[in-house]
Amino acid sequence: MNRIVSFPHLGNYSVVFDYFLSNALKCNVIVPPATTKKTIELGSKYSPDFVCVPFKYNLGNYIEALNKGANVLIQGGGGCRYGYYAELQEKILHDLGYDFEFYNLIVDNHISLKKGYKFCKKINPKTNIFKCGYYLINSLFMIFYIDKIERYIRKNMGFEVNKGEFEKLEVEYLSSFYKRDGLGKIIRNYFKYKKKFKSILIRKDDNHLRVMLVGELYSLIDFNTSYNTERKLIKMGVEVYRETDLTYLLIGKKLRLRRMIKKSKNYIKYNLGADASLSVFNSLKAAKEKYDGIIHMKSFGCIPEINAINIMKRISNEYGIPLMELSFDAEDNEVGIDTRLEAFYDMIEER
Amino acid sequence: MKRKVRIGIPRALLYYRRNIFWKSFFEEIGANVVLSPITNRDIIERGKKYSVDESCLPSKIYLGHISYLVDKCDYILIPRVSNYGRKKRVCMKFYGLLDNVSNMYPEVKILSYNIDYLKGHFDFLEMVKLGLKINKNIVRVIWAYFSSKRKEKRHRISLINEQINVLKSNKLKILIVAHPYVIYDEYLGKDIVNYLKEMEVQILYSDRLSRKEAISYSSDFSKTLYWLYAKENIGSVFYYKEAIDGIIFLSSFPCGIDSLVNELAIRKINNIPSINIILDETNALAGLHTRLESFIDIIKARRENE
Known part of the structure; x- marks a missing residue:
């Protein structure tokens, strides 16, 4: 067969x-x-x-x-x-x-x-095991490089001078990986595109808005689930930070989980399961570094994130940082979420 | 004379698994146990106020019990359970109970122990560590642990024997597959149990059989299942397969584990009539009774045909 x-x-x-x-x-x-x-x-x-x-x-x-x-x-x-x-x-x-x-x-x-x-x-x-291992390492590098560029895009896309340049280049960048390349070519490809991304004109004010995205991994990574909330927010002219991606899941989590719990020990004592500890850690970080807002995204009924919600609400109250909860379900309508997002944007802009 | 320490135990979630052990252990080491009352409307309202909308009903009830206990005792007992070894994990809500409560009531003193067998936090060590906080005499604490363990075991055996007697009867037998904190809770499961008793049906409980045996039977159902409590529940179905006339899958809205496991169980078990009941806050009894009645009628008709 x-x-x-x-x-x-x-x-x-x-x-x-x-x-x-x-x-x-x-x-x-x-x-x-x-x-x-x-x-x-x-x-x-x-x-x-x-x-x-x-x-x-x-x-x-x-x-x-x-x-x-x-x-x-x-x-x-x-x-x-x-x-x-x-x-x-x-x-x-x-x-x-x-x-x-x-x-x-x-x-x-x-x-x-x-x-x-x-x-x-x-x-x-x-x-054989060597072949699989070789391509596995290549794939890890690819994930790593995709995430690196994505992080750059989230920071800067809202401030591009000519609208649409970033997205155009991103499509080109992702499809460039479809070529059956070896490790050297993947690395060279990344640096080539990095230069291209850096050369895109951006105009940033000193007091631009910064928002931290935290929450459940799937809703954050998969833009369909969240109805492209992240991109919509970026296009409003916001610098968006998000640490939850596959690089974190595969490498960062094992290395950093313990330290993250230790650093947020005023709020949590144990691991809350899945990525909930990261949510708490990152909201604390956002509060301490004076971000303009936190958006918490999850799918409906996600138990680990439910564990985190009450703790994040306390952080939000103590530090006075706005927090918005978005919970996605299959029957959600996109318009409602857009409205909430716009209201949130107006609120943090006025502050 | 020094006043005895009062330890509050909320009557929800793990209480229904460890109540005998906890009560005896704390009394042995010289503390008073304060139990929260049986779940009632007031507790549910309090729980709803404090908890996230999406969290499951038993954990809302749990927070209600906690809020009742807050000003009535010196310490509140909140265990944090992660796993009992490989492929014996528990629901994620037990990971965060402690941190949730300690953030909600920062001033409350909490007694807690952490069960995480994969990282070396075993039941015995953790309980002794906990006991030493109350009673400095280590011999007494260790003795209390083992004597309470024995009491718990004796209690379990008596429950299991009770169930074996039920099995011998000739009446209609229905197995209720549910977590102990759903079926034994006064507000959630009691009503269904009472109604079934009125209908003269013999009830088998999914947690009243040897846990080891249940877990070994659960591999008939699924090899990849990794939740301890779900394994025990599902194992009971395969243990009693020949003896029962019907199965009631009882879960609370929106239980994450049951949504997957019960669905798969209903798809896999074809030869026994089964019904899936999901309990929610509204507790609409009339509709529930109708469903149960028609379910029992079906079973009766099936039995007469054979």
């Missing part, structure tokens, strides 16, 4: 997953069609009632990929409830009558390299 592999979307990172699968495993890959309103409708139709939104988006992506001809699906998210998605998603899709293989890379709520390697071996028996 000719295997065609597919995976759910996660923000801009589908480039990386595609790169790894098609190079290390030399298999056919279908990137699921870009997430739209229809995807989420499909997903929520077959999902349980009060499961969190990433489940519905993932399921919608799977169904659209299967319709396009994929027959191998991968699920590799973990951390909270996410770790148990795979089994239910597989069952739901089987009940719908699709024929496919499903690979779950999660063991005990964490992604397991051993299971991942077994999956690689199964898809392509010719591959």
